[in-house]
Amino acid sequence: MKAFTYIKQGVFGFTEKEKPILIDEHDAIVRVTMSSICTSDLHIKHGSVPRAVPGITVGHEMVGVVDEVGEKVTHVKPGDRVTVNVETYCGECFYCQHGYVNNCTSPHGGWALGCRIDGGQTEYVRVPYATTGLNRIPDNVSDEQALFVGDILATGFWATRISEIKEEDTVLIIGAGPTGVCCLLCTLLKNPQKIIVCEKSEARRAFIREHYPQVLVVEPEDCEAFVKEQSLHGGADVVMEVAGGPDTFQLAWQCARPNAIVTIVAMYDKPQLLPLPDMYGKNLIFKTGGVDGCDCEEILHLISQGRIDTTPLITHHFPLSKIEEAYDIFENRKDGVIKIAIYPDAK
C-alpha cells in the first residue's frame, strides 16, 4: 500500500509498505477513510520533533473503519466506523488512571501514531491500545464531522476544560488557526460573558467574523489595549495561547488579569522567556500543553447533538495520491486553506 513517509529532515514522500498486521492482542487495524494534515506533521518534517522516527508513515488525524482487532480489544469490532485518537494509552498506569493520558508510561503511550510508529496518511493503520484509542462514530455523524475529534478538537476540548472557564469570564484566545478555532468552539459551549479572538491573518479574522459573529476579533498590535478595555478587571480572566508565534507567549500573560489562568496550547519552535520579575505580583496560573485526548466519546456525543461543528474548517479535499500538493497548499497557506481532508484513491 501507498504510505506517505517521513524520509529524512525536510523530506516527506511516498513509499510502498505492506498492509499492517496485528502485533499485540490490544491492537486494531483500521482502514483509513479520511485523514488530514496537521501543523505537527510540518513540525516533524522540519525536524522540531526529535522523537519522530525517520521511515514512519506520517499522519495522526484520521477516521476509518475497523478491519481487524486483537483478542483483548473490547468496545470496537470489525466494521465499526471509528475516530482514531492521536494518543495511544494503556488506560491502566498512574497517569492514565488520572486522565493524564499524554503521559502514559507504556512504551507506546502518548503521541506515537505518525511520530514514532506508522500513522494514517496511508490506506491502513495499526492502532495500539485500540480499546482506549478508538471511538465509535455515531450513525448521524459523517467522516468529515468526526475528522478532528482525535486531535485538534480533542486539544480544544482539553484546553477549555483545564482553563476552568466560568460564565462571568472574559476569555482571550490567541491564534485562529485550526486548533484555535477548536478552542473557540469548545469555549462557546461554556457560555462565557465575552470571547475575544486575536489573530494576525486578515483572512482568518474574516473567517471568525463570518462564522462566529458573537465573538470579538482583534489584531495582535491592538490586543492588549482592547482586552483591557473589554474586561471588567483589567485583563482577561482566561487566556488560551494557541498561536505559538515569536511574541505570542508574552502577549498571553500581558493580556491576563492578576490571578488569571493562562493555558499554553501552542507548540513552540524555540524556548520562551518567562520574565518572572516583570510578572511578579500578578500571581498567574500557567497550564501547559500536550493534549490529554481522553474525551473523544463526549466530543462525538456533542457533535451528534449538533453542538460542535468543525466542518467549516475543511476548505480543501485531495485524494491520497495528491497529498504532496495538499502539503504544499497547507504549509504555504495558499488559497485560504484552513484544513484539508484526504480521502482514499478510487480502486
Ligand SMILES: [Zn+2]
Ligand atoms: Zn496534530
Ligand SMILES: [Zn+2]
Ligand atoms: Zn497508561
